[in-house]
Amino acid sequence: MPTLKKVLILTLVLATILAIAIDINASEDRGIIKYEGAPKFYAKYSSAVIFRVDDFVADPSYIHNITFHLSRKNVVFQNYQMELIDHLLKNYPDMRLVFGVITGDISGSNNSDLWSLYAELVKDYGWEAASHTRYHLPPPRSQADVLGSILDIEGNITGYKVYTYIPPYGKIGKGELDNLREAGVKIVMLDKPMQFNIPNRWDNMRITIKMDRTLPWKTSLKLMHSFENMVGGVLIVYTHATSFDWKSGSQLLNAFDYAISFVNDGKTWITVPSELYKYEVERKEIIVTQLNETSFRVELKKSMDFEPIPITLSFEVNRDVKAVYYDGSPLPKLNYFGFVPTVGFQQQRNNLIVSIYPGGTLTFELSEE
Numbered sequence: 001m002p003t004l005k006k007v008l009i010l011t012l013v014l015a016t017i018l019a020i021a022i023d024i025n026a027s028e029d030r031g032i033i034k035y036e037g038a039p040k041f042y043a044k045y046s047s048a049v050i051f052r053v054d055d056f057v058a059d060p061s062y063i064h065n066i067t068f069h070l071s072r073k074n075v076v077f078q079n080y081q082m083e084l085i086d087h088l089l090k091n092y093p094d095m096r097l098v099f100g101v102i103t104g105d106i107s108g109s110n111n112s113d114l115w116s117l118y119a120e121l122v123k124d125y126g127w128e129a130a131s132h133t134r135y136h137l138p139p140p141r142s143q144a145d146v147l148g149s150i151l152d153i154e155g156n157i158t159g160y161k162v163y164t165y166i167p168p169y170g171k172i173g174k175g176e177l178d179n180l181r182e183a184g185v186k187i188v189m190l191d192k193p194m195q196f197n198i199p200n201r202w203d204n205m206r207i208t209i210k211m212d213r214t215l216p217w218k219t220s221l222k223l224m225h226s227f228e229n230m231v232g233g234v235l236i237v238y239t240h241a242t243s244f245d246w247k248s249g250s251q252l253l254n255a256f257d258y259a260i261s262f263v264n265d266g267k268t269w270i271t272v273p274s275e276l277y278k279y280e281v282e283r284k285e286i287i288v289t290q291l292n293e294t295s296f297r298v299e300l301k302k303s304m305d306f307e308p309i310p311i312t313l314s315f316e317v318n319r320d321v322k323a324v325y326y327d328g329s330p331l332p333k334l335n336y337f338g339f340v341p342t343v344g345f346q347q348q349r350n351n352l353i354v355s356i357y358p359g360g361t362l363t364f365e366l367s368e369e
């Protein structure tokens with residue numbers, strides 16, 4: 001049966017070619033590092049969480065009781081902001097908040113203690129100070145109210161730039177957005193629910209859930225968090241550090257303890273809006289070019305209008321990585337990346353993640369088999 005013989009020989013030849021090809025591929029792959037991309041979130045965390053707290057004050061006379069002038073009458077709330085700051089710094093120094101500051105009329109030298117505290121939160125702890133206007137009025141708002149508050153913050157925290165505006169009552173008036181853009185504000189956080197993903201319009205960043213004593217938020221928060229750790233998203237939780245939302249300061253602190261206990265699961269990036277914004281802008285502009293078997297050039301397609309922050313790159317590697325150099329200097333080997341973007345590398349089996357400032361050359365030192 002010559003035909004069967006032919007088929008058998010052909011099959012044998014094909015099988016041999018295939019075996020050789022597989023073998024070549026395998027030997028070619030050995031020891032080679034492959035760039036996989038820049039993950040959606042820093043440190044390749046699977047989701048991000050932003051805690052937003054409104055109604056921090058700059059006027060020290062409102063530090064215990066805050067008065068709002070609403071429809072011709074005064075409404076007074078207890079202010080727990082100092083308890084909250086103290087509690088978070090003591091117990092969760094790595095966790096950050098975006099806080100909306102009502103700057104008031106006298107946010108200059110009179111309140112230097114409060115402003116130095118805010119400067120410390122921003123510079124040493126990575127918290128974000130957002131503008132929450134000067135007078136906390138509904139729209140339409142004056143330029144003095146909106147732009148004045150930005151000047152108050154930037155004037156009192158040296159070298160700080162306001163990225164985020166939180167309009168009181170969750171709404172902005174006509175023309176307000178144009179003024180904000182001109183003042184360099186990138187992010188406007190509204191009270192509209194429900195946002196689960198990185199915003200495609202940063203001037204329309206919404207909340208996911210309100211953390212307060214009236215809603216069954218604990219269950220919802222838990223559900224959303226587990227959901228997002230599976231699909232990857234952004235959870236924005238907001239509240240007020242006042243008796244508008246809480247019966248007491250300790251009730252507020254307990255709620256934070258609870259929320260942090262399941263959000264801080266090793267898979268979640270607790271971040272602030274400006275950081276998420278910068279990371280996302282950089283991520284879209286990053287170019288990684290392979291120079292040789294173990295070197296990669298990392299650049300941005302265009303320059304940023306802010307000081308770049310470290311960005312995470314993911315690689316597939318099938319050997320132990322002994323060291324990673326960036327422009328010739330060794331990067332620290334990290335067990336934990338933390339929340340504030342920092343430089344370093346970590347290997348977990350075939351996955352290597354590296355966090356660096358764009359604009360340099362990465363070189364990997366691999367072990368011998």
Ligand SMILES: [Zn+2]
Pocket residue numbers: 054055132136168169
């Ligand atoms: Zn408010």
